[in-house]
Amino acid sequence: MALLEVRDLSVVFARRGEPPVTAVDGISFDVEPGRTVGLVGESGCGKSVTSLTIMGLLPPRGAEVSGSVRFDGTELLGLPQRELDQRRGRDLGMVFQDPLTSLNPVVPIGLQVAEVIERHRGTRRRAAMSEARGLLRRVGIPDPDRRLKEYPHQLSGGMRQRALIAMALACRPRLLIADEPTTALDVTIQAQILRLLAALVAETGTALIMITHDLGVVAGLCDEVNVLYAGRVVERAGRHELFARPRHPYTAGLLSSIPRLDVPRGQRLTPIRGSVADNIPWDAGCAFCPRCPNALDVCDQRPPEPGVDGAGRLLRCHNPVRQTSPVQTSPDERRRRHG
Numbered sequence: 001m002a003l004l005e006v007r008d009l010s011v012v013f014a015r016r017g018e019p020p021v022t023a024v025d026g027i028s029f030d031v032e033p034g035r036t037v038g039l040v041g042e043s044g045c046g047k048s049v050t051s052l053t054i055m056g057l058l059p060p061r062g063a064e065v066s067g068s069v070r071f072d073g074t075e076l077l078g079l080p081q082r083e084l085d086q087r088r089g090r091d092l093g094m095v096f097q098d099p100l101t102s103l104n105p106v107v108p109i110g111l112q113v114a115e116v117i118e119r120h121r122g123t124r125r126r127a128a129m130s131e132a133r134g135l136l137r138r139v140g141i142p143d144p145d146r147r148l149k150e151y152p153h154q155l156s157g158g159m160r161q162r163a164l165i166a167m168a169l170a171c172r173p174r175l176l177i178a179d180e181p182t183t184a185l186d187v188t189i190q191a192q193i194l195r196l197l198a199a200l201v202a203e204t205g206t207a208l209i210m211i212t213h214d215l216g217v218v219a220g221l222c223d224e225v226n227v228l229y230a231g232r233v234v235e236r237a238g239r240h241e242l243f244a245r246p247r248h249p250y251t252a253g254l255l256s257s258i259p260r261l262d263v264p265r266g267q268r269l270t271p272i273r274g275s276v277a278d279n280i281p282w283d284a285g286c287a288f289c290p291r292c293p294n295a296l297d298v299c300d301q302r303p304p305e306p307g308v309d310g311a312g313r314l315l316r317c318h319n320p321v322r323q324t325s326p327v328q329t330s331p332d333e334r335r336r337r338h339g
């Protein structure tokens with residue numbers, strides 16, 4: 001059974017004097033224990049609203065939420081706040097993109113981690129501090145005895161992100177949601193943090209939802225990738241299939257926007273044209289249609305229904321990319337081939 005089952009989740013924000021915004025529009029996906037699932041898409045496609053809804057952290061007023069979010073068989077939507085807080089503390093953890101705003105600037109790092117352990121597991125201060133030291137070491141913070149006493153501003157960006165991961169792990173969550181955890185970091189530190197997350201997932205068996213605008217980030221980490229566009233999943237496939245044969249023109253565009261060294265001669269990067277401001281509403285057709293290189297007449301007349309092929313790939317497109325042989329090689333595949 002899936003650890004997390006999201007079914008037909010929709011989130012609509014009411015705005016005074018303006019039409020409502022449908023941030024999430026009928027999203028469904030599962031996360032199995034120990035698996036890593038990516039939610040990928042451009043800014044504004046609904047990634048963060050989805051994760052905040054799962055965590056029960058959406059502002060209580062102004063958002064109309066429908067659908068179902070079941071964690072280990074329990075419906076989380078509509079759960080009384082107390083029970084949700086307990087579950088969040090015990091089973092669900094989150095790593096946000098900006099550690100400086102997520103960490104308390106006036107509390108030393110070690111104490112922040114220890115307080116999470118104390119609050120959620122009832123551990124005494126001394127034992128919690130000792131466990132915090134171990135966690136800081138585990139997430140790769142050098143000299144944890146010293147760092148324990150330091151404040152967030154005394155740590156580098158990468159170390160702050162590691163501290164945040166330590167805090168999220170302090171409750172030993174069964175599901176961790178990482179929302180753009182590497183966006184604020186430079187490229188080498190990004191790679192280190194991604195390796196750390198992969199190692200922690202393998203070691204602890206925690207399920208992970210990885211939220212990012214960058215398909216390159218999920219390339220080495222996710223078992224399965226959901227590509228979101230304007231609040232809907234437009235393609236879902238295992239990482240290898242998605243990278244080898246993207247079928248939705250949006251996925252293909254995202255993939256070809258990743259700079260790579262092994263692009264076949266003559267094939268150029270073809271970034272997606274336009275912006276989300278060009279979208280049409282889903283009830284009129286495919287929201288991506290005005291930006292789509294494959295658009296047909298039907299695309300701005302009728303919304304595409306999602307279909308699932310024999311290999312389990314979900315696709316929502318009237319005119320998918322047709323490929324008979326792989327044109328892209330996933331980073332994993334390249335590593336495997338080249339050792």
Ligand SMILES: Nc1ncnc2c1ncn2[C@@H]1O[C@H](COP(=O)(O)OP(=O)(O)OP(=O)(O)O)[C@@H](O)[C@H]1O
Pocket residue numbers: 013021022023024041042043044045046047048049050213
């Ligand atoms: N409180 C709110 N009130 C009104 N609209 C909102 C609110 N929060 C989010 N939205 C809108 O919902 C849509 C989805 O936002 P969301 O933050 O989930 O996107 P995202 O894919 O996570 O983008 P980013 O990577 O920029 O955070 C956007 O159009 C956004 O403007």
